[in-house]
Amino acid sequence: MNTMPVKNFAMSQSVLRRSDLYGLLEALCDEIELTDAQFEAAKANYEAVGRWLAGAQHNALRLLNIYVHGSTALGTTVKPIGRDEHDVDLICHVPDFSPLRLPSELKRVIGERLRENSVYGAILEEKKRCWRLNYAREFHLDISPTIPNPACMNGGELVPDKKLREWKATNPKGYRAEFERRAGLLPKIRLFKTIVADAQATIAPFPARKKKRGILRRTVQLLKRHRDIYFAAVEADIVPISIIITTLAMQAYEYCVEAFEFDTELDVVIATIRMMPHFIGQDVVAGKRLWVVNNETTNGENFADRWNSEPARAQAFFTWHKQALEDFERFANLEGIDRLTTEIGKALGSKEVSTVFGGRTREISEARSGMKLYVAPTIGLTVTTPARATQVLRNTNFGD
Amino acid sequence: MRRGGRAELSPAQQFLFLRNNLICAGAGTLNHKGLVWNYRSRPTLLSREYGIRIVFERDDVPKIFVKDPDLKQLAGGRDLPHVYRRPTRLCLYLPGSGEWLRHMRIDQTFVPWTATWLYYFEEWLASDEWKGGGEHPAGEEDVAAHRRNVVRDQQ
Numbered sequence: 001m002n003t004m005p006v007k008n009f010a011m012s013q014s015v016l017r018r019s020d021l022y023g024l025l026e027a028l029c030d031e032i033e034l035t036d037a038q039f040e041a042a043k044a045n046y047e048a049v050g051r052w053l054a055g056a057q058h059n060a061l062r063l064l065n066i067y068v069h070g071s072t073a074l075g076t077t078v079k080p081i082g083r084d085e086h087d088v089d090l091i092c093h094v095p096d097f098s099p100l101r102l103p104s105e106l107k108r109v110i111g112e113r114l115r116e117n118s119v120y121g122a123i124l125e126e127k128k129r130c131w132r133l134n135y136a137r138e139f140h141l142d143i144s145p146t147i148p149n150p151a152c153m154n155g156g157e158l159v160p161d162k163k164l165r166e167w168k169a170t171n172p173k174g175y176r177a178e179f180e181r182r183a184g185l186l187p188k189i190r191l192f193k194t195i196v197a198d199a200q201a202t203i204a205p206f207p208a209r210k211k212k213r214g215i216l217r218r219t220v221q222l223l224k225r226h227r228d229i230y231f232a233a234v235e236a237d238i239v240p241i242s243i244i245i246t247t248l249a250m251q252a253y254e255y256c257v258e259a260f261e262f263d264t265e266l267d268v269v270i271a272t273i274r275m276m277p278h279f280i281g282q283d284v285v286a287g288k289r290l291w292v293v294n295n296e297t298t299n300g301e302n303f304a305d306r307w308n309s310e311p312a313r314a315q316a317f318f319t320w321h322k323q324a325l326e327d328f329e330r331f332a333n334l335e336g337i338d339r340l341t342t343e344i345g346k347a348l349g350s351k352e353v354s355t356v357f358g359g360r361t362r363e364i365s366e367a368r369s370g371m372k373l374y375v376a377p378t379i380g381l382t383v384t385t386p387a388r389a390t391q392v393l394r395n396t397n398f399g400d
Numbered sequence: 401m402r403r404g405g406r407a408e409l410s411p412a413q414q415f416l417f418l419r420n421n422l423i424c425a426g427a428g429t430l431n432h433k434g435l436v437w438n439y440r441s442r443p444t445l446l447s448r449e450y451g452i453r454i455v456f457e458r459d460d461v462p463k464i465f466v467k468d469p470d471l472k473q474l475a476g477g478r479d480l481p482h483v484y485r486r487p488t489r490l491c492l493y494l495p496g497s498g499e500w501l502r503h504m505r506i507d508q509t510f511v512p513w514t515a516t517w518l519y520y521f522e523e524w525l526a527s528d529e530w531k532g533g534g535e536h537p538a539g540e541e542d543v544a545a546h547r548r549n550v551v552r553d554q555q
Contacts, residue, residue, distance in 0.1 A: 017445035024446070336448045338474075338525035354527070361523050361531055368516065375512045377422035380444045381519055390423050392512040395499050397482035397520075397534030399491030 013378050015190075015263045018332050021340075022266040023206065024356055028344075029213070029221045031352040034077040034086045034139070042072070042088045042139050049120070049133065049141065053092065056113040060106075065093045066143070069172035071242060074179050075213050076220040081228045081349070086139045091172050093157060097147045099167050103160030106145045107131070114143075129160050146170065149298070156298035174297030182250045183216040187268045188261040206363060206383055216253045219269045220246050225348050226324045231316075238316040244293050244303045248276040255279075266332055273325050277318070280304070368392055408502035411435040411456055418454070421507040423515075426452075434458050438467070441511075443519040450518055454506060461500065462510050464490040466518075474525060481530040482517065490517050494535060 034042070050066030070089030071077045077086055097106050111131055114120045125132040130144040146157040147167070154174050158167035223245050231239045252275035253268075262268050281292035290308050295301035307314040327347045334340050337357060345353040367373040367383040374382050374389035382389065409417075411434045418424055418437045426439025434457035442449040451467035471480055471488065482491045492513040493499040500509055520532030 013442070013445065020445040335446070336525075337444070337446055337519070337522035340446055341526040357523070357526070361520075364516075364519060365531060365533075373512075373516070375423045375515050377425070380442050380447065381515055388422055390421060390508055390512055392516055393499070393509055395492055395509070395513045395516075396494035396497060397491055397517065397530075397532055398494045399482050399484050399534075399537070 016379060018266040019264040020206075021331065022264060022269070024340075024360070025222060025266070025269075025344075026213075026218055027356045027359065028348060028352055029218050031355055032077075032079045032225055032349065033221060034072060034079075034088075038086065038138060039072070042086075042135075042141065043068070045133075045135065046088070046090050046141055049090075049114075049143070050092075052117055052120070053110065053113055056109075058109050058113065060094055060096045061109065061113060063095050065095070067091050067093070067173075069176065071220075071224075071246075073172070073176050074220070074246065075183075075217045076224065076242075076246060078221050078224045078228065081232055084137045085135070088139045088141050090141055090143045091146050091157070092143050093146050093148075095148055097145075099147060099150070099158055102165065103145070103167055104164035106147070107160060107164060110143065110145055128162055129164070146172075152298050154297055169295075169298045169300040171295060171298035171301070175295060178297050179216075179246070179250050182254045183214045185216075185254060185257045187215065187257045187265075189265065189268075190261055190263050206360065215265050215268050216250060216272075219253065219272050220249050222269065222328070222348065223249060223273065223324060226327065227320060229347060229349060230320050230323060234316075236312065236316075238310070238312045240313070240317040240320060241303065244317070245276075247293055247295070247303055248279050249273075251279040252276045266328075270325070270328050270332065273321075273328060277321060369394075406503035409505065411458055414456055414462075414506050417505045417507045418511075421511070424452075424507055424511045428454075434460070437506075441515055441518060443515040443522070447519060447522055452514055454510060456506060462506050464492060464510055464514050466490070471521070478528075481521075481524060482532070482534050490514060491534070492517060 046066055046068065050064070053061055053066065054064055056062070067073075067090065068088060069091050070087070072086075072088045079086060092110060094106060107129075111124070111126065114124050114131060114133075120133060123134045123136075125134055127142065130142045133141040133143070135141070144159060146159045149156040149158045149167075149169055149171075152169060152171065154171060156169055156171035156174060159170045160166075161168045224242055227240055227245065249272055253272045255278075256268060256271045256275055260271060262271065279293070281294065283290045283292050291304040291314055292302055293304040295303060304314070307317070327343075331340070331344055331347075334343055341353055341357050342350075345351075363383055364373060364381060371391065371394065372383060373392040374385055375392060376382050376386045376389040379386070381392070412430060415428065415430045415435045415437070418426075418428065418435075418439075424437070424439040424441070426437060428435055428437035434455070437454040437456075439452055439454075440449050441452050448469065450469065453465045453467050454462055455465070456462040465487065471483075480488065483489065484491055490513075492510055516532065520530060523532075524530050
């Protein structure tokens with residue numbers, strides 16, 4: 001009889017499968033994010049826009065600096081549902097514009113300059129607080145004007161409020177730096193230690209991809225895509241905004257990385273999601289409870305401001321968050337390629353999920369026809385050649 | 401009997417090989433007629449775990465049955481691809497092609513082929529498309545040829 005340490009076998013198999021599932025979710029993120037080519041194209045375009053704006057007659061625009069912020073700057077882009085264009089958010093920082101002047105004036109000056117160019121004029125669209133350049137089937141460039149915030153010691157800026165009457169504190173560069181610091185924190189993953197200890201195990205039946213964004217960015221991408229699908233059929237304007245998801249995720253991630261050890265990367269994702277609501281603050285002002293999700297890098301920017309005037313937004317966040325946590329916990333325990341394809345597809349996009357699983361099938365089929373497919377204990381079919389693997393010889397499935 | 405210069409393997413030898421390969425860790429019985437081997441197979445980490453029974457009788461070809469879960473139930477009314485029917489067992493090689501010969505080891509042929517079949521099976525459940533390749537007996541003539549091949553393999 002075989003003498004297998006059954007208990008350890010089962011445990012390591014469940015750990016390995018969660019690790020493998022994380023690999024698939026990463027591949028899914030690769031499918032839904034802005035590609036490098038798209039990013040380069042967007043960059044070339046926004047740099048040209050920056051040069052065009054700086055060439056304006058208007059004195060204030062001469063020293064402007066255009067830079068990318070939001071998900072494109074953070075590396076957390078997610079392709080929108082139902083259209084091809086990614087949003088690329090740009091800040092058009094104008095250091096010479098006084099905070100005593102009206103935001104609407106700065107927005108107007110920038111719009112006028114863009115219209116002077118026939119190329120930009122043809123694809124220009126006015127939004128509430130920004131200007132949009134529509135590059136069909138590729139991306140939108142959303143250009144928000146900002147000016148320096150003399151009251152912020154942390155390099156913050158001021159951005160027009162929704163009515164373009166007042167300036168509001170913001171700090172895109174400080175926020176990005178804070179996000180990147182946290183994204184660079186590495187969690188303690190037990191699996192890696194185990195693998196070093198057990199030379200016979202091979203953790204990756206399918207070789208890992210090169211592009212590694214880190215677990216925090218992947219968590220944010222997965223949550224944003226889950227949100228987009230969860231709210232796809234909801235008409236009310238109550239969808240949790242990306243900056244709230246990103247802020248809570250980065251705080252929760254830092255906490256989890258410092259407090260816990262994990263079996264796999266997927267467990268980090270799940271723990272981070274679980275912990276997010278704990279970072280929503282509550283103030284009591286004049287007997288009224290207020291929700292607070294502060295921008296930690298400047299004073300006076302509460303990302304959850306609108307939860308206080310529209311309680312349905314807070315409710316929507318909590319309902320969605322509960323579902324997201326349940327879904328990712330469930331994925332971790334689902335068995336069967338078919339069930340994973342269906343269930344993850346429902347929650348995160350069936351087209352991209354099919355592409356990802358299809359890619360794995362192709363990998364297996366190519367290895368099989370090239371006589372490079374193996375079966376190994378614990379992990380099953382593999383395109384790597386771990387110890388004690390058995391080669392899959394050529395065969396033809398016959399019969400009906 | 402020798403074929404192609406290599407000795408065919410007896411059920412007892414096959415049994416030893418099955419017992420010693422960790423990819424089909426399990427238990428079975430061996431008697432004068434042949435062997436039965438039961439093991440559990442998870443074709444990939446993300447797949448289900450299946451209960452497999454191998455039946456190999458002297459002078460016959462190995463037969464592979466999936467004991468659990470119920471494949472027909474998983475297929476939800478669709479006809480299973482690439483199986484022999486009554487009772488249902490997996491079609492894992494083309495008779496007469498030389499893919500299976502009697503000097504070969506079951507743990508190095510039918511066991512990995514079963515894992516591959518199960519992988520494509522779950523893929524088929526999701527996509528409704530069999531991506532594992534293969535051939536179908538097309539008509540009466542093919543079926544007759546199939547039978548001849550089976551008989552030839554068994555000789």
